[in-house]
Amino acid sequence: MVNVNAVRRLQPRLRHVCCKSWRRFLACWRNATRWIHGESLARIVGLSLEERSSYGEEEQGDHPEPSGQVTVDPYGFERSEDFDYESYEELMSEYLVVLTRRSIKWSKLLKGKSKVQKNVKLKRYVRKGIPNEHRAAIWMAASGAQDQLDKNPGYYQSLLGADHDSKLMDTICTDLNRTFPDNIQFRKTSNSCLLKSLYNVLLAYGHHNPTVGYCQGMNFIAGYLLIITKDEEKSFWLMEALLGRILPDYFSPAMLGLKMDQEVLGELVRAKIPKMWRIMADHNVSWTLVVSRWFICLYIDVLPVETVLRIWDCLFYEGSKILFRVALTLIHHNEALIQQAQSLPDICQIFKQITHGPIVDNCHAFMQRIFFDPGSLSTSTLTKLRVTCRSRIIAEES
Amino acid sequence: MAGGSVSECKEYLFKVLVIGELGVGKTSIIKRYVHQLFSQHYRATIGVDFALKVINWDSKTLVRLQLWDIAGQERFGNMTRVYYKEAVGAFVVFDVTRGSTFEAVSKWKHDLDSKVKLANGNPIPSVLLANKCDQKKDSSNNTPLMDNFCKETGFLGWFETSAKDNINVDEAARFLVENILANDKGLPYEESNGERIKLDQETVTAESKSGCC
Numbered sequence: 001m002v003n004v005n006a007v008r009r010l011q012p013r014l015r016h017v018c019c020k021s022w023r024r025f026l027a028c029w030r031n032a033t034r035w036i037h038g039e040s041l042a043r044i045v046g047l048s049l050e051e052r053s054s055y056g057e058e059e060q061g062d063h064p065e066p067s068g069q070v071t072v073d074p075y076g077f078e079r080s081e082d083f084d085y086e087s088y089e090e091l092m093s094e095y096l097v098v099l100t101r102r103s104i105k106w107s108k109l110l111k112g113k114s115k116v117q118k119n120v121k122l123k124r125y126v127r128k129g130i131p132n133e134h135r136a137a138i139w140m141a142a143s144g145a146q147d148q149l150d151k152n153p154g155y156y157q158s159l160l161g162a163d164h165d166s167k168l169m170d171t172i173c174t175d176l177n178r179t180f181p182d183n184i185q186f187r188k189t190s191n192s193c194l195l196k197s198l199y200n201v202l203l204a205y206g207h208h209n210p211t212v213g214y215c216q217g218m219n220f221i222a223g224y225l226l227i228i229t230k231d232e233e234k235s236f237w238l239m240e241a242l243l244g245r246i247l248p249d250y251f252s253p254a255m256l257g258l259k260m261d262q263e264v265l266g267e268l269v270r271a272k273i274p275k276m277w278r279i280m281a282d283h284n285v286s287w288t289l290v291v292s293r294w295f296i297c298l299y300i301d302v303l304p305v306e307t308v309l310r311i312w313d314c315l316f317y318e319g320s321k322i323l324f325r326v327a328l329t330l331i332h333h334n335e336a337l338i339q340q341a342q343s344l345p346d347i348c349q350i351f352k353q354i355t356h357g358p359i360v361d362n363c364h365a366f367m368q369r370i371f372f373d374p375g376s377l378s379t380s381t382l383t384k385l386r387v388t389c390r391s392r393i394i395a396e397e398s
Numbered sequence: 399m400a401g402g403s404v405s406e407c408k409e410y411l412f413k414v415l416v417i418g419e420l421g422v423g424k425t426s427i428i429k430r431y432v433h434q435l436f437s438q439h440y441r442a443t444i445g446v447d448f449a450l451k452v453i454n455w456d457s458k459t460l461v462r463l464q465l466w467d468i469a470g471q472e473r474f475g476n477m478t479r480v481y482y483k484e485a486v487g488a489f490v491v492f493d494v495t496r497g498s499t500f501e502a503v504s505k506w507k508h509d510l511d512s513k514v515k516l517a518n519g520n521p522i523p524s525v526l527l528a529n530k531c532d533q534k535k536d537s538s539n540n541t542p543l544m545d546n547f548c549k550e551t552g553f554l555g556w557f558e559t560s561a562k563d564n565i566n567v568d569e570a571a572r573f574l575v576e577n578i579l580a581n582d583k584g585l586p587y588e589e590s591n592g593e594r595i596k597l598d599q600e601t602v603t604a605e606s607k608s609g610c611c
Contacts, residue, residue, distance in 0.1 A: 178441055258477070
């Protein structure tokens with residue numbers, strides 16, 4: 001049997017994970033081909049081309065895979081011309097093992113359950129990454145979005161049916177084509193175009209929460225939610241969970257929550273990485289200049305897609321504290337580089353630079369780092385700092 | 399030059415703001431000017447971004463322009479006071495295909511003047527850019543109207559620009575820098591708003607030599 005032989009020849013670590021079930025292996029394989037081209041995958045895991053194609057014929061029918069490299073990632077984002085396929089494949093050969101193992105564990109955990117309970121084990125599972133097939137459901141459950149959806153049937157549709165503010169509609173329209181122009185799902189020419197859904201979710205939210213209305217940055221967030229859930233109503237309720245409960249008031253006209261969290265980050269840097277704080281102070285760099293995008297976009301378009309999704313897993317489960325852990329890790333890890341800065345433009349440039357590279361590409365290792373590198377960060381510390389910073393800002397502005 | 403009396407090369411660093419309603423093409427203008435590129439695929443700018451352009455103004459003057467690309471949505475404006483600090487010039491951009499973006503120009507100009515001033519208390523020099531002129535529908539001549547508008551609102555002048563077709567972007571920048579330089583020269587050194595670094599000829603020569611390898 002080709003099946004048995006194929007599994008036997010897998011890269012040892014992957015074999016260990018997959019050997020229990022051929023069906024499971026096939027599911028993992030199907031998942032993995034979303035990431036890299038089958039040929040590269042076969043090479044990485046140690047399968048011969050024949051074995052791969054025999055699997056391909058029986059599982060996928062006669063849809064030949066395109067030859068060469070996959071120029072679009074699993075979420076529809078086009079890879080840049082200088083995308084480093086070699087490093088990516090090397091990274092993926094490791095990460096596929098993780099993904100496969102996690103996928104099996106999650107299937108077991110969720111088997112026969114219609115609801116998940118928040119507990120220490122689930123938290124640990126979430127930190128290690130929610131498999132894409134369960135991501136939408138776990139985000140919905142952990143954030144309370146599912147409860148809201150269940151309690152308010154038809155509410156989303158009623159928002160869409162209402163009379164809308166024309167200024168709100170105009171502003172959203174201006175940003176539609178400027179949301180993910182590099183994603184094939186956000187192009188007018190795409191078969192399954194998400195632009196109309198993006199418009200609907202943003203319009204519904206703006207109508208639901210007229211104080212916030214629409215703020216730039218929300219387009220990116222709604223876009224990611226649609227990519228993952230593939231469902232407008234779920235995206236709306238996840239948006240509502242984020243803006244209404246998980247994040248402070250980042251998007252309201254005064255953006256007080258955003259200013260507050262930028263200041264809080266400054267205070268945390270001052271306490272944990274004092275040298276860094278001094279450098280920023282010496283060059284007269286305000287935090288808003290370098291980190292406002294980190295907070296407003298929840299790291300979208302700042303860090304690699306997969307890393308962002310792993311951060312969001314924790315964001316929906318644990319709350320906004322995770323955003324500080326990420327920021328502190330980035331700053332902490334690049335201390336030496338930031339110290340070399342000679343001027344304000346230098347610092348701005350370096351803060352852009354530190355969100356790229358191997359450390360953030362390797363999302364699994366990065367997620368382990370963020371819970372270790374910045375040290376302890378208790379909820380009570382964060383709450384206190386937020387209170388202090390908020391009143392400081394209000395005093396300064398009045 | 400023949401006299402050999404020039405022993406000094408001046409280097410200037412100017413911070414210039416690019417502001418205006420969302421989607422008018424601020425990022426496109428900057429990318430066109432700095433990288434000679436245009437793309438339909440820019441994402442909306444969040445917060446602030448900036449780019450650096452080095453201009454060999456003349457044989458004795460090097461100008462480094464720091465262009466600050468500021469998000470167009472009004473609520474970001476509440477946060478951007480800090481970005482305006484030490485700016486010595488500005489472009490206010492509107493989109494000729496969307497009348498509402500022109501209506502907002504006065505608001506942007508007013509906001510600019512309230513947030514930053516030259517050391518002598520005057521408003522910083524600003525130029526109005528009527529962008530996306532490649533898509534203009536009517537060909538009517540509104541030059542007198544625009545000239546008048548600029549006079550009333552306090553702009554030095556205006557240009558019809560197209561970042562897409564590379565129309566007037568360099569010209570507008572040159573015009574603004576000329577005015578910034580004139581301001582800078584008209585002020586005693588201490589009061590000058592632009593950061594000025596004086597280098598003697600030797601340093602510059604050494605620098606350009608090392609740049610060749």
